[in-house]
Ligand SMILES: *[C@@H]1O[C@H](CO)[C@@H](O)[C@H](O)[C@H]1NC(C)=O
Ligand SMILES: *[C@@H]1O[C@H](CO)[C@@H](O)[C@H](O)[C@H]1NC(C)=O
């Protein structure tokens with residue numbers, strides 16, 4: 001930096017008088033000082049650097065003797081163990097800072113720096129890290145992590161914070177890491193205790209009461225479920241209270257709630273609880289059916305590539321092998337359930353063969369207006385009505401898909417605008433005509449090796465509904481309430497549906513205070529189970 005400034009200087013000096021040069025020199029000097037300050041300041045704060053950047057940087061150092069990429073990936077290597085600890089420690093730095101425990105944050109940061117130093121030294125010299133080098137650092141870091149855990153940062157908080165931090169980095173670094181996807185899954189799994197408690201009590205209720213089961217059997221054959229004069233909504237979720245808030249907010253804001261029909265699909269674990277909740281509570285006379293995904297025999301390995309992939313040992317190792325399970329709490333449930341429920345949105349015509357139009361809602365939305373006008377919107381021959389997301393950020397196709405792959409780059413425009421799942425109108429007649437499910441299967445097959453995208457339903461959705469998506473007015477669906485602290489109040493007020501996408505779900509402790517009431521007002525806290533579970 002300095003040398004460059006000096007080179008500039010020579011030709012200038014001949015023409016400009018000394019005092020002008022003096023001012024210029026002073027200016028350059030302060031510029032250098034400023035840059036230096038910014039540089040040092042950034043380094044003081046290691047957690048603000050994207051994690052992935054750091055890994056690639058150390059990869060560049062590798063030389064002949066040792067493949068550092070392999071070393072860092074090897075389960076048994078000390079490098080890997082240190083790297084894992086660093087990841088965990090970084091999460092605790094953020095938590096500690098959020099809780100104003102600056103001393104702990106500082107101690108953690110300094111230990112993290114030492115570990116990173118050792119890792120980069122090892123990469124430079126091309127020899128694996130030895131036990132006696134790793135031990136003092138690892139022990140120091142472990143004891144701090146233990147201290148952090150002890151300071152009542154429970155596991156759900158940890159995971160969610162970790163995920164939200166990684167997501168924030170992702171936004172900046174513009175890369176989707178597999179790791180963050182895994183944390184996302186863990187965060188969803190790690191339900192707060194009160195929700196577990198609710199599930200257990202409701203399941204008990206369901207099993208103990210044959211009457212409930214009888215009522216449910218009678219409702220199963222209701223002609224309302226297939227009546228195309230009514231308004232049909234579907235929600236696929238294993239979270240009872242979230243689903244309840246979706247249904248309740250929709251009916252509470254509907255002009256004619258009795259004309260609404262909800263099709264809920266859940267998994268075997270939550271089935272009884274979901275049934276009991278919707279049978280025991282009144283939702284303004286709307287019709288609700290609850291189904292169990294485990295009972296869909298048509299959704300099997302020979303039909304659904306995603307099912308096949310979810311059962312494939314290699315893919316499972318890839319998605320779940322990396323996950324850590326500290327303390328053994330929040331154990332992964334069968335991952336098949338969660339992901340299949342997520343992918344069910346691609347099978348709506350199979351699920352409801354006689355329906356013509358449905359509105360699909362995610363379980364983390366709250367409805368604030370009558371949604372029935374959605375059913376008469378002109379989709380101009382498109383299958384999917386959705387809100388586009390490229391207005392505010394860089395949510396274009398290249399962000400979600402691997403455009404270095406010719407399969408993608410030959411068929412899609414990298415600048416095409418992304419759109420959101422969460423509140424979609426689907427025309428099921430056109431869906432079947434355009435073989436949309438087959439398109440989805442095709443792309444899912446193409447991605448067998450995970451080279452087109454890594455995880456999730458949005459990337460295959462973008463491919464499947466390419467050229468079949470009608471952009472809706474954005475006030476139909478306002479996104480970001482699970483991560484964006486600065487959404488304009490007027491935008492939220494004008495929204496027909498608000499979406500808590502992100503990690504700070506309204507039912508978690510980490511919910512963003514400003515938005516939480518939007519969800520809470522649709523939850524009856526005086527319900528005895530809810531009351532008992534929350535206060536116990
Ligand atoms: C290092 O190992 C990785 C993973 O096994 C491999 O992809 C990469 O090509 C290797 N690099 C060298 C220079 O051998
Ligand atoms: C698998 O699904 C297909 C179509 O969805 C169906 O025809 C077949 O009977 C199913 N197989 C089993 C074993 O259920």
Ligand SMILES: *[C@@H]1O[C@H](CO)[C@@H](O)[C@H](O)[C@H]1NC(C)=O
Pocket residue numbers: 433434435
């Ligand atoms: C959909 O699939 C059917 C049968 O496989 C085929 O006859 C039809 O041409 C396909 N339609 C489109 C739009 O691809």
Ligand SMILES: *[C@@H]1O[C@H](CO)[C@@H](O)[C@H](O)[C@H]1NC(C)=O
Pocket residue numbers: 402404405406450451452
């Ligand atoms: C993207 O596609 C290219 C070409 O198939 C492949 O070599 C590369 O590994 C893919 N990238 C990722 C991150 O999977």
Ligand SMILES: *[C@@H]1O[C@H](CO)[C@@H](O)[C@H](O)[C@H]1NC(C)=O
Pocket residue numbers: 244248249252281282521522523524525
């Ligand atoms: C549904 O929402 C209303 C507020 O609109 C609330 O009073 C009621 O308790 C909620 N019902 C349930 C079952 O949560």
Ligand SMILES: *[C@@H]1O[C@H](CO)[C@@H](O)[C@H](O)[C@H]1NC(C)=O
Pocket residue numbers: 524525526527528
């Ligand atoms: C809330 O739940 C309690 C207990 O089930 C019930 O008595 C009350 O009517 C509910 N309140 C509303 C507004 O639905």
